[in-house]
Amino acid sequence: MQHHIYTSEFSRGFKSVIICLLVLFSAQKGHAQLSSSGSVYFLNQFAINPAMSGVEEDLKITLSYRQQASSIGSGTNTQYVTADYGYGERVGLGIAVFRQEMGILEGTRLMANYSYHLPLSDHQNLSFGLSFGAVDETINVDEIVGDPGDQLVADFNDTGIQLDGDFGVSYTMNKLNIQVSGLHLGSLIYDNGENMITTIRQPAFFVAAGYRFLLKEGVNAIGLTPRALYRKVREYDEIVDIGAQINFLDEKLSFFTMYHTSKSATFGVGAEIKDLVVFNSMFTTQSTEYDGDAGSTFEFALQLRLD
Numbered sequence: 001m002q003h004h005i006y007t008s009e010f011s012r013g014f015k016s017v018i019i020c021l022l023v024l025f026s027a028q029k030g031h032a033q034l035s036s037s038g039s040v041y042f043l044n045q046f047a048i049n050p051a052m053s054g055v056e057e058d059l060k061i062t063l064s065y066r067q068q069a070s071s072i073g074s075g076t077n078t079q080y081v082t083a084d085y086g087y088g089e090r091v092g093l094g095i096a097v098f099r100q101e102m103g104i105l106e107g108t109r110l111m112a113n114y115s116y117h118l119p120l121s122d123h124q125n126l127s128f129g130l131s132f133g134a135v136d137e138t139i140n141v142d143e144i145v146g147d148p149g150d151q152l153v154a155d156f157n158d159t160g161i162q163l164d165g166d167f168g169v170s171y172t173m174n175k176l177n178i179q180v181s182g183l184h185l186g187s188l189i190y191d192n193g194e195n196m197i198t199t200i201r202q203p204a205f206f207v208a209a210g211y212r213f214l215l216k217e218g219v220n221a222i223g224l225t226p227r228a229l230y231r232k233v234r235e236y237d238e239i240v241d242i243g244a245q246i247n248f249l250d251e252k253l254s255f256f257t258m259y260h261t262s263k264s265a266t267f268g269v270g271a272e273i274k275d276l277v278v279f280n281s282m283f284t285t286q287s288t289e290y291d292g293d294a295g296s297t298f299e300f301a302l303q304l305r306l307d
Contacts, residue, residue, distance in 0.1 A: 054092020
């Protein structure tokens with residue numbers, strides 16, 4: 001049978017973040033066609049780090065839709081919804097549902113989250129987070145070019161629901177933030193050579209660093225947050241993302257851009273309405289590593305913030 005599974009494929013403070021960025025850039029450039037949702041860089045970091053749930057004492061509900069390789073009919077599209085809540089000053093609770101379609105492969109992931117935020121001093125905080133849940137992957141036999149009755153397809157679809165888990169750590173000192181997280185760790189349990197472990201299930205490792213500058217104080221304050229993220233998915237090359245977000249009008253309006261060492265770039269714009277709703281629109285260019293017309297990637301995200 002001939003079939004294809006397409007894979008789609010984070011002062012002293014200032015000096016610290018520069019060092020972090022240099023370390024990140026020393027990594028090998030990534031060439032895999034894997035890309036993160038643009039909303040995870042600034043809007044919803046909880047989506048890739050369990051330690052970031054409940055950082056603020058309110059309820060945040062975030063929805064995202066992302067269409068990749070828009071010139072290809074079987075391109076990847078990803079949707080997710082997350083909700084996280086700060087229960088007091090130290091506990092964060094969350095839930096996340098992810099849905100991804102990559103060619104003939106479909107996957108759904110449901111995770112529950114707990115995080116603990118430990119104050120180290122008036123200006124330092126250390127957070128730990130764990131997520132636990134399950135993932136279900138299937139091959140859409142209607143999209144197969146070949147024999148849909150192939151035993152390999154049947155065995156894969158009979159795998160059923162499997163357990164999955166994530167962990168994360170976040171350290172904040174004044175305006176400096178450093179994060180480490182590991183996702184899809186459940187696949188390590190099931191990777192026994194008998195099951196197909198796909199990109200949706202591959203363990204992923206993230207290191208991120210960011211620093212927030214206040215460029216203008218008072219009314220209509222302006223802030224700038226440079227951020228870098230190193231990501232590694234097993235069996236794929238490393239990718240480094242580096243860029244910044246600038247906020248205007250007391251964070252009511254924002255723009256960001258990220259350059260990826262997979263030789264693509266993401267641009268985003270966001271607007272906040274009445275401290276209640278944040279809307280983000282993002283566009284990622286096609287990687288120059290890809291020889292062909294795969295098209296660009298579009299993403300829309302909406303976040304509700306409820307006291």
